[in-house]
Amino acid sequence: MTQNNPNILIITIPIRPIPTDFPPIGSLSVITALKKAGFNKTEFYDIDFLRPSFPIALDYIENKNPDIIGVSAVVSTAYKYTKKLTLELKKRLPKTIIFMGGNLGASAEIVLKKTGVDFICTSEGERAVVDFANRWLVAESKECFKDVNGLAFLDKANDLVVTPFQETIKPEEVYDIDWSLMGTGEKKEFFFPIKEVAPLMSSSFLRDRRISEPHRQGKRIAHLAASKGCVARCTFCHRWDKGIRYIPVPILMKRLDFFIKNYNVGVVNFSDENFGTDRKWLNLFIQEVAKRDILWRVAGMRVNTINPESIKKMKEAGCFSIYYGMESGSQKILDVMEKVTKVEQNYNALKWMAENNLYTIVQLIIGMPGETPETIEETCQFVSFFVEQSPKTDPNSLSINFAQALPGTPLYEIARHKGDIGSSLEDEEKYLIKISDRDARDGETYLNFTDYPRLLLEKWNFDIANRARQAYVKKWGFDNYYKVILNSHRYYDLEKIAVGSQTNDSGYFADPARQKEAPIINAGLPKPQASSDSADSSNVNKEKVRIEKGEIPSIWSLLRQKSIGSLATFYPKFFWKYKYLTLVFVFCNCIRKYGVIFSLKLICEYISWWLLDLFKNGNEKFLPEYISLRKILRKKIFPVIKSDNPSMAIFRKGR
Secondary structure (H helix, E strand, C coil): CCCCCCCEEEEECCCCCCCECCCCHHHHHHHHHHHHCCCCCEEEECHHHHCCCHHHHHHHHHHHCCCEEEEECCCHHHHHHHHHHHHHHHHHCCCCEEEEECHHHHHHHHHHHHCCCCEEECCCHHHHHHHHHHHHCCCCCHHHHCCCCCEEEECCCCCEEECCCCCCCCHHHCCCCCHHHHCCCHHHHHHCCEHHHCCCHHHHCCCCHHHHCHHHCCCEEEEECCEEECCCCCCCCCCCCCCEEECCHHHHHHHHHHHHHHHCEEEEEECCCCCCCCHHHHHHHHHHHHHHCCEEEEEEECHHHCCHHHHHHHHHCCEEEEEECCECCCHHHHHHHCCCCCHHHHHHHHHHHHHCCCECCEEEEECCCCCCHHHHHHHHHHHHHHHCCCCCCCCCCEEEEECCCCCCCHHHHHHHHHCCCCCCHHHHHHHHHHHCCCCCCCCCCCCCCCCCCHHHHHHHHHHHHHHHHHHHHHHHHHHHHHHHHHCCCCCCEHHHCCCCCEECCCCCCCCHHHHHCCEECCCCCCCCCECCCCCCCCCCCCCCCCECCCCCCCHHHHHHCCCHHHHHHHCHHHHHHCHHHHHHHHHHHHHHHHCHHHHHHHHHHHHHHHHHHHHHCCCCCCCCCCCCHHHHHHCCCCCCCCCCCHHHHHHHCCC
């Protein structure tokens, strides 16, 4: 085997405008598994981190001349780059096998027929890639891979072959990574930054006094997964993993101790999607992590799994922040999303967080099927409650995204059955190209699932943010309001901005502050770094607001800087007094974001809708009842798409 060992190159695909601080744990897990299995000629080319030009990336891979290229395409919005890269690699390296993993595989038939990818991993890569590499040693054709689990590929007749899923790996083996593969130097500084030089990431721990204790100075920040998977099946979320596995606490603590000892880590982001659902596991975790004297944050927790006692214990053990996927303030929309949570639980989570002085933000998805002015009003009331809990809450710290249809989700299938995404492979590919490298909040690419024109969706976005500001000022006053926003990490006094600092886009959250992406001060960071902890986001036409000497910028200053969207932030009173001008303002802001032509289309659509609504006394509603989109699809109220490949059914319904 040593003599015939293949040269394997694992590569990442850029997934946002600039790299985030979250390590490529999927790729590292796969490489670790390959090396443990004896495939020692495995190397890593982290394109997402390095950001080489396309020609340089091609030349590098061609010079390596690998036998197998493993492409990590973790999101469907990476399709365009994946297609371009793999097709070009096939021209240069026709004998090289290209093996792709990640959620883009939910579009398996398109990827296999339209790109240079030969095989798709449909299960956990740690097992599938090892079995694949072992079979490669003796395989004479693609037919030899038909009994390797966890694969999708095209046979000689160009028919889609989907083998059974791999068995899931044991909890103790989840993310068992050899961190030496990450390297040192620049990568260490980037993925394990000193907390003082990661200003965007610091937003969630700034209010915690413990962060300023002398023995925590100079400590580094690390991301660590405590589990894999999720207990929920949200109808907008696409995933490969089925169920959830928690890493045994003793093993997790051993990994944490490694970071503390070898990387001087003192702040940890537990990057789980579904932290602490297992109460027994959570109690043991709290007991053990408290012994380490670190500060930590939870990136994803369900509101129906927490209570005041657990939040209090978590804080005492070092927790300073918990994020939740609350998504909406309307029970109707939560039911459509199949969140299996109650809106009262959302309210309780916010209340308990404020009572314990723990940081959180409200993350929302608007524009799901069934969204109406009434459900938006319920969400406005919800965000108002959020800002009323504490004067320390920044009312602009909201993450508001439009619902985005991703392959392998009921939302995507609804779009196909409605005709918003065509039924042919060519039509589906056009959609994948359209959303490539774009955020979910991008008005030019999201699909409108509501019965209302897109201009009103843009207005809903503004209304939610405006109501949050209004509620904050009413409760805490203008003095506190300006104090909070001027002390926000999004703004810096011009005199304090380091020479050469850049304004960079995290591409992570989409919030009302997206027009004011803060400059990232390059205090020792090797390259522009976006934080997965930031509530800022935009990847198009972002506004650069400058604050001079800690003073509120004048209206003229904002107009001169073309910061139209920031007017509502700094002068909210005007927009409360002249609500009838809101739609005009939203239209002007759309011109800034999307351009004149697209904005005029929005106006035409709005006028057509208004006239139709006027003469018909109401339009027909698409959503007959507020139940899970998955249940709506099962009711077969839509005609069958006859052109669908039966082998794709397992991908379309998701796991």
